[in-house]
Amino acid sequence: MKLIGSVTSPFVRKVRVVMAEKKLDFTFVQENVWAPETTIQQTNPLGKVPCLVMEDGSTIYDSRVIAEYLDTLTPVCKLLPPNGRERAEVKVWEALADGVLDAGVLVRLEKTLRPEHQQSQEWIARQWTKVHAGLRVMSEGLGEAPFCMGKQYTLADVAVGCALGWFAFRFPEVAWRDDYPNLARLFDKLSERSSFKDTVPFLA
Structure with a gap:
């Protein structure tokens, strides 16, 4: 998996913390969405981070959606009750x-x-x-x-x-x-x- 984001974004940090707690492997790609040369809309049409790029190239965006998805990937450090x-x-x-x-x-x-x-x-x-x-x-x-x-x-x-x-x-x-x-x-x-x-x- 590849996480696109910024080290100053609290929403990106939330996803990074979840990934660390879940012990998930990923590549962190830093992106400044305010820079003229940003390419964020190629992966998230809303132009926001975080954006999670899956192994098959599909993307998930919005930190709440990403965090909820990541919690399903491994039983390590379950962060959400089941229902x-x-x-x-x-x-x-x-x-x-x-x-x-x-x-x-x-x-x-x-x-x-x-x-x-x-x-x-x-x-x-x-x-x-x-x-x-x-x-x-x-x-x-x-x-x-x-x-x-x-x-x-x-x-x-x-x-x-x-x-x-x-x-x-x-x-x-x-x-x-x-x-x-x-x-x-x-x-x-x-x-x-x-x-x-x-x-x-x-x-x-």
Whole structure:
């Protein structure tokens, strides 16, 4: 398998963490989707990463779809319950983490792609409202449990950990550690796993 992505994308990181936890072999091909010479639309018509290219050349895109597929490939470190309410709860955690990231990414794009005088402060404030509401719900859902779903490490933790890691990377001024110390404890614990250590985002 070949994974097309960026080392700074939290959605790509989520897939890389899943692949590491599942001990799956793959080739990582870095792609800057914002570069004029990008070829990402040859594999994903939406022009986004991550994109997983299979052995037969077919492709899977969207991090949630890829992660769910990868979890079926081997029984090693099952990250999703097989069915029912628990599986849905893990997927809700993932949707929440991804939604918080979506809002954060929109803030970053507004700030980096538009000149300052063209930026909409109302739009930025609206996205930050989503971020803070999402973080609050994450904290309330986690409580004092060791992991998002209680005692078991799941895809929920992978998604939340990658979201928190991205905010620490792109918006270090956001004081989520102070506001939600239980999320900070979870993030610090996840950061000790080799799958997280090996995928820390950085600027080339």
